[in-house]
Amino acid sequence: MSRVVFIIALVCLAFSVRAAQPNVVFIISDDQHFGDYGFMGHEHVETPHLDALAQRSLVFRRGYVTTSLCCPSLATMLTGQSPRRHGITGNLPGQNRPEFGAQQQAYIDMMRAAQPLPTVLAQHGYLSFQSGKWWCGSYETGGFTHGMTHGDPARGGRHGDAGLAIGRQGLAPIADFLDHTLAEEQPFFLWYAPFLPHTPHNPPERLFEKYRAMNDSPHVARYWAMCEWFDETCGELLAMLDEKGVADNTLIVYICDNGWINRPDRQGYAPRSKRSPYDGGLRTPIMLCWPGVIEPGERDDIATNLDLLPTALAACGIDIPETIDGVDLLDPAGLRRTSFSGAVYSHDAVDIHTPQANLEYRWRIDGRWKLIVPNAQRFPDRSTELYDIIADPEEENEVSAQHPDVVRAMTADLEVQP
Numbered sequence: 131m132s133r134v135v136f137i138i139a140l141v142c143l144a145f146s147v148r149a150a151q152p153n154v155v156f157i158i159s160d161d162q163h164f165g166d167y168g169f170m171g172h173e174h175v176e177t178p179h180l181d182a183l184a185q186r187s188l189v190f191r192r193g194y195v196t197t198s199l200c201c202p203s204l205a206t207m208l209t210g211q212s213p214r215r216h217g218i219t220g221n222l223p224g225q226n227r228p229e230f231g232a233q234q235q236a237y238i239d240m241m242r243a244a245q246p247l248p249t250v251l252a253q254h255g256y257l258s259f260q261s262g263k264w265w266c267g268s269y270e271t272g273g274f275t276h277g278m279t280h281g282d283p284a285r286g287g288r289h290g291d292a293g294l295a296i297g298r299q300g301l302a303p304i305a306d307f308l309d310h311t312l313a314e315e316q317p318f319f320l321w322y323a324p325f326l327p328h329t330p331h332n333p334p335e336r337l338f339e340k341y342r343a344m345n346d347s348p349h350v351a352r353y354w355a356m357c358e359w360f361d362e363t364c365g366e367l368l369a370m371l372d373e374k375g376v377a378d379n380t381l382i383v384y385i386c387d388n389g390w391i392n393r394p395d396r397q398g399y400a401p402r403s404k405r406s407p408y409d410g411g412l413r414t415p416i417m418l419c420w421p422g423v424i425e426p427g428e429r430d431d432i433a434t435n436l437d438l439l440p441t442a443l444a445a446c447g448i449d450i451p452e453t454i455d456g457v458d459l460l461d462p463a464g465l466r467r468t469s470f471s472g473a474v475y476s477h478d479a480v481d482i483h484t485p486q487a488n489l490e491y492r493w494r495i496d497g498r499w500k501l502i503v504p505n506a507q508r509f510p511d512r513s514t515e516l517y518d519i520i521a522d523p524e525e526e527n528e529v530s531a532q533h534p535d536v537v538r539a540m541t542a543d544l545e546v547q548p
Contacts, residue, residue: 151254151255151256151317151446151447152317152379152380152381152420152423152445152446153311153317153318153319153320153376153379153380153381154251154256154318154319154320154380154381154383154442154445154446155319155320155322155367155371155380155381155382155383156207156319156320156321156322156323156383156385156438157322157364157367157382157383157384157385158204158207158262158263158321158322158323158384158385158386158387159326159327159360159384159385159386159387159414160200160262160263160323160324160325160326160327160328160386160387161200161327161328161329161386161387161388161389161390161399161404162327162357162360162386162389162390162414163389163390163391163403163410164193164386164389164409164410164413164414164415166354166357166390167180167181167184167357167415168180168181169181169184169185169189169415170191170415174341174344174345174354175354175357175358176358176361177357177358177361178361178365179361179362179364179365179368180361180364180384183364183368183382183384183417183419184415184417185426186419186421186426187382187384187417187418187419187424187426188417188418188419188424188425188426188427188428188429188459188460189415189416189417189426189427189428189429190415190416190417190428190429190431190432190433190459191415191428191429191430192413192430192431192432192433193385193413193414193415193416193432193433193434193435194412194413194414194432194433194434194435194470194472194495195385195386195387195388195412195414195434195435195472196212196213196434196435196436196472196473197213197219197388197412197472197473197474197475198388198389198403198404198405198406198407198411198412198474199220199221199388199404199405199474199475199477200221200263200265200289200387200388201218201220201221201237201265201289202218202219202220202221202475203387203388203435204263204264204265204323204387205218205240205241205244205265205266206435206436207385207387207435207438207439208241208244208246208247208248208272208438208439209241209244209245209246209247209439210247210436210437210438210439210440210450210451210453210454210455210456211244211436211453211454211455212436212455212472213473213475213485214473214485215453215455216240216241216244217237217240217482217483217485218237218240218241218265218266219475219476219479219485219488220475220476220477220478220479220482220488221265221289221477221478231283233479233482234267234281234283235267236482236483237265237266237267237482238266238267238271240266241266241267241271241272242271242273245273245451245453246272246273246439247273247319247438247439247442247443248260248272248273248274248275248319248321249272249273250273250443250448250451251273251319251446251448252273252275254446254448255316255317256275256316256317256318256319256446257275257276257307257310257311257314257316257317257318257319258273258274258275258276258277258318258319258320258321259274259275259276259277259303259304259307259318259319259320259321260272260274260276260277260278260279260293260321261277261278261293261296261303261304261320261321261322261323261324262278262290262293262294262296262297262321262322262323262324262325263289263290263293263294263323263324263325263387264277264279264281264289264290264293264321264323265288265289265290266281267281267287268280268281268282268287269281269293272321274321276307276310277293277321278290278292278293278295278296278303279291279292279293280292290323290325294324294325296322296324296325297322297324297325297326297360297363298324298325298326301363301366301367301370304320304322304367304370305370307320308320308370308371308374308376309374312374312376317446319442322367323387324360324363326356326359326360326363327353327356327357327359327360327390328356329397329398330397331349331352331353331355331356331392331397332352333352333355333356333358333359334355334359337355337358337359338351338352338355340355340358341354341355341358346394347392347394347395349392349393349394349395349396349397349398350392350394352397353390353392353397368382377421378421378422380420381418381419381420381423381424381442381445382417382418382419382420383416383417383418383438383441383442384415384416384417384418384419385414385415385416385417385435385438386414386415388404388405388411388412388414389403389404389409389410389411389412389413389414390403390404390410390411391403391410402525405474405477406474407474407490407491407492407493407502408502408525409500409519409523409524409525410524410525411474412472412493416433416434416435416437416459418441418459418460420445423445424460429466431466431467431468432467432468432469432470432495433459433467434456434467434470434472435456436454436455436456436457437456437457437458437459438456439454439456440454440456440457440458441456441457441458441459441460443458444458444460444461445460468496468497469494469495469496469497469543470494470495471492471493471494471495471543471544472492472493472494473489473490473491473492473493474489474490474491474492474493475488475489475490476488476490489505489508490504490505490508490509491503491504491505492505492544494540494543494544495519496540496543497520498518498519498520498521499516499517499518499519499533499536499540500516500517500518500519500525501514501515501516501536501537501540501541501544502514502515502516502517503541503544513530514530514537514541515528515530516528516529516530516533516536516537516540517529
């Protein structure tokens with residue numbers, strides 16, 4: 131083989147490998163109950179674009195996040211590690227606290243040390259873009275090559291800052307990034323985590339009026355309207371992928387960071403939703419869509435936010451690190467979960483370097499059963515709870531007294547969990 135022919139062959143091989151690499155898009159809702167979608171059966175909330183995505187996706191209706199708070203939940207999505215392992219168990223404290231700067235830097239260091247997904251993908255030729263929620267300094271901390279969040283406390287940098295404009299104020303930064311990747315002929319990873327339907331609940335008036343006619347509470351109506359507004363922005367993003375000609379070679383992953391049940395008397399979340407150990411705060415649908423590769427359908431086993439990173443890496447043909455706690459959801463030989471354990475931590479860390487010091491609850495699911503164990507040092511007056519979440523998905527009937535054997539067995543299993 132001549133030198134010229136050999137070089138041409140190498141170029142063709144490199145092009146074929148690159149062409150086979152899928153783009154990856156994470157769509158992340160912010161503060162939304164697992165049932166507040168059309169495809170999840172809500173009577174009033176309309177989410178036509180996500181419903182259509184569900185029709186094209188492998189849907190895990192019993193998805194879970196490891197903890198019901200945004201910062202550690204998002205960190206788990208990007209690292210594939212539990213909060214106990216990556217170390218980010220709470221949201222950063224308010225900027226008026228004197229230790230804010232040191233704690234912010236500690237979280238930044240933890241995120242970098244965990245080798246988040248964009249860092250790994252960059253080593254394999256990917257460009258990446260951060261938009262929306264982001265807690266750990268600037269987008270560069272997460273290994274993103276491009277992004278919107280600066281993370282500078284002196285300029286109001288906290289939980290996303292400039293990135294929070296995405297969705298609420300259009301998708302132009304994403305369009306510009308996609309054009310850049312096309313010009314560079316490089317695969318991309320897109321983090322779309324808009325500040326939706328998160329408070330402030332200030333939806334377009336047309337949507338508020340629509341739902342105001344369906345509910346006596348204006349606060350619930352505004353939240354429902356925010357859910358549809360979020361869905362509309364997802365529709366814009368999905369249409370943009372089609373228009374740019376990249377949809378067919380793109381893995382789309384959908385999840386919510388934590389749940390939300392709006393109080394009827396004001397804008398705010400009810401006790402058994404965000405920050406709680408109940409399914410109203412922990413459960414989320416998880417969807418995987420890759421046209422021609424992933425067969426649409428539903429699975430009734432448990433998927434988690436731990437699984438997003440290994441699933442994305444496997445789809446991109448990249449080895450999954452041994453430090454990962456999750457599994458590849460597309461591996462036919464992989465674990466089909468019927469049990470899973472997690473924990474709930476303080477909003478502001480008591481000790482940023484000691485996850486156990488921040489622990490409020492541990493919880494475990496095993497088939498139909500959900501066990502909740504409060505940290506006795508934090509809540510000495512609270513008792514262990516047991517629910518049949520198949521028969522009682524709203525966790526209204528506590529049944530630990532009726533099933534002491536189940537409580538003992540699940541508590542023993544929980545004790546040996548990492």
